[in-house]
Amino acid sequence: MESILVLTHTDDSGPALTKPSLEAVTAGYDLAAQLGATLSIGIVAVDAASAVTSLASTGARLLAVTGEPFAQPRYATDAAACEALCRAANATIVLAPGTSRFTRVAAGVAHRLGGFIDTHITAIAQQMLGASGPSPLGTGECRLEATRWFYRQRIEAVLTRDVRPWFLLLDAGTNAPFAAQPAPIQVEQIQVQLPALRTTVTGLRAPTQTAQTIRPEAKLLLVAGAGWTKKQLDGQTHPTQAGDLILNFLRLTNASLGSSKSLVDQGSDNQPVLPFLTHLNQIGQTGATPRHLKGLSTCCHGEEPHVVGWRFIAERRAISLDPNCGWTRGKADVVYIADAFQVIAKLNALLEATEN
Numbered sequence: 578m579e580s581i582l583v584l585t586h587t588d589d590s591g592p593a594l595t596k597p598s599l600e601a602v603t604a605g606y607d608l609a610a611q612l613g614a615t616l617s618i619g620i621v622a623v624d625a626a627s628a629v630t631s632l633a634s635t636g637a638r639l640l641a642v643t644g645e646p647f648a649q650p651r652y653a654t655d656a657a658a659c660e661a662l663c664r665a666a667n668a669t670i671v672l673a674p675g676t677s678r679f680t681r682v683a684a685g686v687a688h689r690l691g692g693f694i695d696t697h698i699t700a701i702a703q704q705m706l707g708a709s710g711p712s713p714l715g716t717g718e719c720r721l722e723a724t725r726w727f728y729r730q731r732i733e734a735v736l737t738r739d740v741r742p743w744f745l746l747l748d749a750g751t752n753a754p755f756a757a758q759p760a761p762i763q764v765e766q767i768q769v770q771l772p773a774l775r776t777t778v779t780g781l782r783a784p785t786q787t788a789q790t791i792r793p794e795a796k797l798l799l800v801a802g803a804g805w806t807k808k809q810l811d812g813q814t815h816p817t818q819a820g821d822l823i824l825n826f827l828r829l830t831n832a833s834l835g836s837s838k839s840l841v842d843q844g845s846d847n848q849p850v851l852p853f854l855t856h857l858n859q860i861g862q863t864g865a866t867p868r869h870l871k872g873l874s875t876c877c878h879g880e881e882p883h884v885v886g887w888r889f890i891a892e893r894r895a896i897s898l899d900p901n902c903g904w905t906r907g908k909a910d911v912v913y914i915a916d917a918f919q920v921i922a923k924l925n926a927l928l929e930a931t932e933n
């Protein structure tokens with residue numbers, strides 16, 4: 578029988594488990610029920626006391642590695658903590674959120690345990706094999722299958738492995754965060770033999786909230802295309818006005834900002850640029866594939882290498898001057914054939930009015 582371990586962590590934003598950790602708990606809980614497998618949840622935190630109360634209803638065995646060395650991400654301490662948790666749980670399947678903290682250590686931990694790792698997993702399921710099934714396992718056997726996307730979300734692959742422990746790093750946003758009423762529960766403390774620590778974490782440096790335009794947690798993604806800096810009907814470019822409109826929209830909606838490749842490339846082509854955009858904002862084949870509930874594309878043509886990055890955006894709308902753009906060819910749910918300068922200015926005015 579499989580023994581499932583879900584690795585979770587808190588972060589410096591507070592004592593609770595991170596959202597991707599709670600999503601991994603949901604995946605582990607569902608999988609354990611499906612397989613009839615044992616479920617353990619391992620927690621890496623400075624103090625796990627309040628983190629575990631939200632996990633009482635999972636019925637899982639709760640294991641924690643706690644203490645000051647685990648307050649912040651660091652390879653040596655996190656790898657030692659995860660290794661100790663895997664050994665204590667005797668895990669054959671290890672699910673972990675694909676956060677930067679665990680992505681950094683998971684492959685190393687899998688190697689220490691003689692296991693195998695797959696990343697960017699979007700779904701896990703048990704597959705029943707019939708007499709005509711594709712495997713030599715034969716009638717009535719089951720196997721575990723994990724799904725991920727390759728080639729920028731164009732090819733969906735279903736993976737199965739015999740090697741154990743099998744580590745699966747889950748993409749954020751693919752499961753609902755586990756939610757339950759807090760209740761008191763026992764947690765087992767796991768002792769960790771730490772190696773000599775060469776790295777001292779002195780703190781975090783992050784852009785201020787207003788400078789930070791990439792917000793994975795936002796419900797809405799606003800995408801800016803190259804049209805914002807192109808000549809408009811008056812024969813002039815208006816990059817300053819474009820920048821103001823976009824930043825005001827972000828301020829009023831708290832949306833995340835994406836961009837087409839053409840727009841972020843313009844800085845190197847000596848064309849007008851929007852100074853708050855970097856290649857990190859780029860959506861598409863050679864950019865990011867975010868998972869917001871809604872997306873609004875503006876001044877963008879909707880070409881395939883860009884739109885492929887919209888695969889997981891649930892509701893898509895676009896504002897383009899071109900009635901023959903890619904969005905109108907089945908790539909968006911709603912397309913407004915309109916001037917985005919005018920539409921966003923009007924939208925901002927309406928949002929300002931509701932704010933006051």
Ligand SMILES: Cc1cc2nc3c(=O)[nH]c(=O)nc-3n(C[C@H](O)[C@H](O)[C@H](O)COP(=O)(O)OP(=O)(O)OC[C@H]3O[C@@H](n4cnc5c(N)ncnc54)[C@H](O)[C@@H]3O)c2cc1C
Pocket residue numbers: 801802803804805807809836837838839840859860861862863864865875876877878879880881882883886896897898899902915916917918
């Ligand atoms: C190998 C490869 C990989 C690529 N990877 C990516 C990628 O990851 N991401 C990506 O984005 N692209 C990628 N591209 C480029 C992609 O094919 C397009 O060239 C790019 O997405 C075009 O950007 P755009 O639509 O913003 O610009 P444009 O094609 O210049 O379109 C601008 C649009 O703005 C409209 N417009 C202008 N003014 C207004 C206005 N006032 N109101 C409304 N609409 C207006 C115009 O009608 C036009 O449709 C890749 C290309 C290749 C070959």
